[in-house]
Amino acid sequence: MLNDMAPQTRREWLTMIGRVGGGMAMYQAMTALGHAAETQFGGPPKLTGARPGASVVVLGAGLAGLVAAYELSKAGYKVQLLEYQDRPGGRNYTVRGGDKIVEVGGATQSVNFAPGNYLNPGPWRIPHHHRTILHYCKAFGVELEPFIQMNHNVFVHRKDAFGGKPQRYRELAVDFKGHVSELLSKSLNAGALDTTLGKEDKEKLLQAMREWGVLNADLAYDSSIAVSAQRGYDRAPGGGVGGAPTPSKVNALGDVLSSKVWSQMGFYFNYVMQTTMFQPKGGMDMIGKAFAQQLGQMIRYNTKVVKIAQSPKGVSVAWEDARTGQKGEAKADWCVCTLPTSILNQMDIQISDAKKAAIKALPYSSSAKMGLEMRRRFWEEDYSIYGGHSFSDHPSIGTLSYPNFDFFRDAPGMLTSLSGGPGGFMIAGMTHEQRIEAALEQGSLFHPEIRKEYMNGASFAWARQPWILGCCATWTEATRKEHYQNLVALDGRIALAGEHASYYGCWQEGALLSSIDAITRLHQRALAA
Incomplete structure (x- = not known):
């Protein structure tokens, strides 16, 4: 059976090595689907020569709508921006003490976080290669700080591994690569791969496995000071007479396999999850607020769009004031619509049947975050965890994340x-x-004291937000092939934009890139009209 599953080519073999971290197969698959390409940002759009008096109405003040309004106004267009909520940013959102969270059906939470504490219910990290959003942060003076993505000192928990006791990620990851290196080295020495690898490559690979896996002279992975220098010691190095460290005991291969730690290793190899990452200091919504400061009175908040119509001469958008019920109409030459398709699907909009079919074909995923405020930073004081994520196979919550700021704060x-x-x-x-209870239950798997330290919390379920009814668009290979070009094509005087109209779905970068592409094409059409 092992021979039947053995790689047959060098490419297959190197791919299998990559799977030790789970990242090679993931990267190749994402590249094939267009998800792992470098961001295509080549600088802000150069839109010039707008016709005198030309106007655009932008729908939705998420990042796609904000950048559209900003760049089009710079190009000389008269811009109106209509936003359903009383704030800019859309999913670029931060919840702080004093805020209220209102869901479909009217369920309301009052947030009681202490000053300085917050929850980013939507995006909370910015990869180093998302150059578009980094450009506008720099341009608008949004201060960024590191988002600690990878932390070897966090925990991995699975109910069927190690008796349900969580293990440090560093121990499992080091043990996994050590055991795999031993098995591979022994297979190489036994000649099992002589038909696949030449002598020179075989010697190099043996050396790599010996060094990478920290194997002993017999090519075995076993407890030693050298191994402990990676996975941690039973007794850490000290000073003076009794300073000698004591090596830790490595876990058996079967136990390591039960932990499925390669899932977490693969998570960190995922292209959009690789370090370095950033976050705005003080909350993700600092970006949306910075855009809004540039736009001023162009934005009309608390404005619900109810109908979008167009003719050869222009666009009209019927709206209602979400607070007073006042009705009105916005007219313009052109429209950039960044409303999520989950909302457009329910709206009277004058577009082609092909575009309507694309909108209907695009469901939204769900995601939820629970912010738990604790009396003290016990994860730092008791566990030496500073940022990063612990993972579990809890039935409804997979990740517990630690803050990336205010370290050592009392x-x-x-x-x-x-x-x-x-x-x-x-x-x-x-x-x-019930959500908070589920979060505390999951947190207790790693930190039994979490209930004692808990003060209060906020929960945010994207499927329950009336202005989006989901987290982000979910394309499949089939729906993208059939509908994507119809969704992003200009339709008369209307252009759609947002993360749903990009190959960087669920990321703010995708929303910005989509919008820049849409307004560039719209501007070209406007000049040619």
Whole structure:
């Protein structure tokens, strides 16, 4: 059976090595689907020569709408920006003490976080290669700080591994690569791969496995001071007479395999999850606020779009004031619509049947976050964890994340529980109290003291937000092939933009790139009209 599954080519073999971290196969698959390409930002759009008096109405003040309004106004267009909420940013959002979270059906939370603490319910990290959003942060003076993505000192928990006791990531990851290196080295020495690798490559690979896996002279992975220098010691190095360290005991291969630690290793190899990452100091919404400062009175908040119509001469958008019920109409030569398709699908909009079909074909995923405020930063004081994420196979919540700021502060701190996929829908179906209970249950798997230290929390389920009804668009290979070009094509005087109209779905970078592409094409059409 092992021979049947053995790689047959060098490419297959190197791919298998990459799977030790889970990243090679992931990267190749993402590249094939167009998800792992470098960001295509080549600088802000150079839009010049707008016709005198030309006007654009932009729908939605998420980042796609904000950048559209900003760049088009710079180009000389008269811009109106209509936003359903009372704030800019859309999913670029931060919840702080004093805020209220209102869901579909009217369920309302009052947030009681201490000053300085916050929850980013949507995006919370910016990869180093997302050059578009980094450009505008620099241009508008948004101060960034590191987002600690990878932390070897966090925990991995699976109920069927190690008796349900969480293990440090560093120990499992080092043990996994050590055991795999031993198995591979022994296979090489036994000649099992002589038909695949030449003598020179075989010698190099043996050397790599010996060094990378920290194997002993017999090519075995076993407890030693050298191994402990990676996975940690039973007794750490000290000074003076009794300073000699004591090596830790490595875990058996079967136990390591039960942990499925390669899933976490692969997470960090994922292109959009690689360090370095950043976050705006004080909350993600600093970016949306910075855009809004540039736009001033162009934005009309609390404005619900109810109908979008167009003719050969222009666009008209019917709206209602979400607070007073006042009705009005915005007219312009052109329209950039950045509303999520989950909302457009329910709206009277005058576009082609092909574009309507594309909108209907695009469902939204669910995600939820629970912000848990603790009396003290026990994860730092008791566990030496500073930033990063612990992972579990909890039925509805997979990740517990640690804050990336205010280290060593003697004040209440924040933990964040993240739920996605099917778990996101499970959490969305719960009451706020049930969500917090689920988060505390998951957190207790890593930190038994979490209930004692808990002060208060906020929960945010994207499927329960009336202005989007989901987290982000979910393309499949089939739907993208059939509908993507119809979705992003200009339709008369209307252009759609947003993360749903990009190959960088669920990321702010995708929203910005989509919008820049849409307004560039719209501007070209406007000049040719």
